[in-house]
Amino acid sequence: xxxxxxxxxxKVTEKGKDVELRCDPISxxxxxxxxxxxxGQGLEFLIYFQGNSAPDKSGxxxxxxxxxxxxxxxxxxxxxxxxQEDSAVYLCASSLVTESEQYFGPGTRLTVT
Amino acid sequence: RKEVEQDPGPFNVPEGATVAFNCxxxxxxxxxxxxxxQDCRKEPKLLMSVYSSGNxxxxxxxxxxxxxxxxxxxxxxxxxxxxxxxxxxVKGYSSASKIIFGSGTRLSxxx
Numbered sequence: 001x002x003x004x005x006x007x008x009x010x011k012v013t014e015k016g017k018d019v020e021l022r023c024d025p026i027s028x029x030x031x032x033x034x035x036x037x038x039x040g041q042g043l044e045f046l047i048y049f050q051g052n053s054a055p056d057k058s059g060x061x062x063x064x065x066x067x068x069x070x071x072x073x074x075x076x077x078x079x080x081x082x083x084q085e086d087s088a089v090y091l092c093a094s095s096l097v098t099e100s101e102q103y104f105g106p107g108t109r110l111t112v113t
Numbered sequence: 114r115k116e117v118e119q120d121p122g123p124f125n126v127p128e129g130a131t132v133a134f135n136c137x138x139x140x141x142x143x144x145x146x147x148x149x150x151q152d153c154r155k156e157p158k159l160l161m162s163v164y165s166s167g168n169x170x171x172x173x174x175x176x177x178x179x180x181x182x183x184x185x186x187x188x189x190x191x192x193x194x195x196x197x198x199x200x201x202x203v204k205g206y207s208s209a210s211k212i213i214f215g216s217g218t219r220l221s222x223x224x
Contacts, residue, residue: 102202
């Protein structure tokens with residue numbers, strides 16, 4: 001079946017612009033995560049959606065970052081007024097239920113110039 | 114102390130060797146454990162789940178030690194293609210708990 005998809009695969013933007021990153025999880029998966037990974041670094045947790053519960057936003061680095069998940073499926077991560085330090089690969093993952101393994105999308109490589 | 118810790122490595126071993134690395138976790142109530150593999154510039158991919166009774170998949174064996182709060186990954190007869198970063202992941206006991214990843218252990222297999 002189809003895996004997790006993300007779009008765009010690459011995004012180059014100018015400092016100060018807003019960007020939207022999209023994640024389509026595996027159909028039926030109730031949990032969805034966003035992570036950020038800089039080159040050579042580990043996964044930095046950003047936000048976690050679980051079913052209809054309030055999302056865990058504890059990893060969002062600033063109020064410029066927000067995310068939503070519509071209809072329990074597609075999620076959008078928005079970064080406002082992008083800064084150069086926002087440059088990284090943004091990974092989305094979904095899991096069937098919270099206890100089960102995660103499946104990752106290919107990521108969006110964001111470059112802020 | 115980080116919630117999930119791994120030795121970053123790199124581990125540099127010859128082809129055919131056996132290599133093992135551990136991942137420690139701080140929350141004793143953690144319930145779910147996983148090993149992921151991440152190749153350079155790729156997304157992490159699930160390698161195996163770690164069960165209380167241990168788990169073996171071909172050359173790979175994962176074990177859980179609840180008393181000492183760590184999970185381990187053993188790779189036997191290592192291949193060049195095993196070169197990657199290995200990430201452990203741990204989830205707490207409640208449905209609201211998120212999965213937490215270690216920062217990864219880099220493994221390089223030399224010919």
